[in-house]
Amino acid sequence: MTVGRDGARGALAPVLVLSGSRSPITARQIDTAERAGWRVLGDLSGPAGLIEQVEASLRDGRHTIVESTRGPARDPDGIGKSLGRIAATMVRAGLVRRLVIAGGDTSGQVVAALETRSLDVVGSLAAGGPVCVLASDEPAFDGLEVALKGGQVGGDDFFLRAAAGRAVTR
Secondary structure, three states, X not given: OEEOOOOOEEOOOOOEEEEOOOOXXXXXXXXXXXXXXXXXXXXXXXXXXXHHHHHHHHHOOOOEEEEOOOOOOOOHHHHHHHHHHHHHHHHHOOOOOEEEEEOHHHHHHXXXXXXXXXXXXXXXXXXXXXXXXXXXXXXXXOOOEEEEEOOOOOOOOHHHHHHHOOOEEO
């Protein structure tokens, strides 16, 4: 999702998707990514083991999704905070520089966990799906690329487009 010299978005790997969305559209997007070979992890009840699984997947260079869409409904505040901790841990470890966050409430909680001062919109993956560069006083988070989407946003290939860098630049 980075802008190259010619202004085109270039793909970098891996992408980490954090989804607290309960939308059937997001569920289809996760299914599409999983069929394309992405690693999908979803047990938010044991974050220590989950963090190790996410880390191993990213170290293997795999695009990875951490989701709460398929399991039973849980406390949305707790989901957002757990996903925020996972994002912060992976970014601090240097394993990811691009995130996709699915779910409106989740987006706010993950962005807060990344000590965000501001988000600058640099493109879009779909109507209502901006690609932003995060500004933070925390050096590990500053300059992080973040795509945000509500549950109802984007086609089935939304996450694949994020990984391929197919954003429309502004």
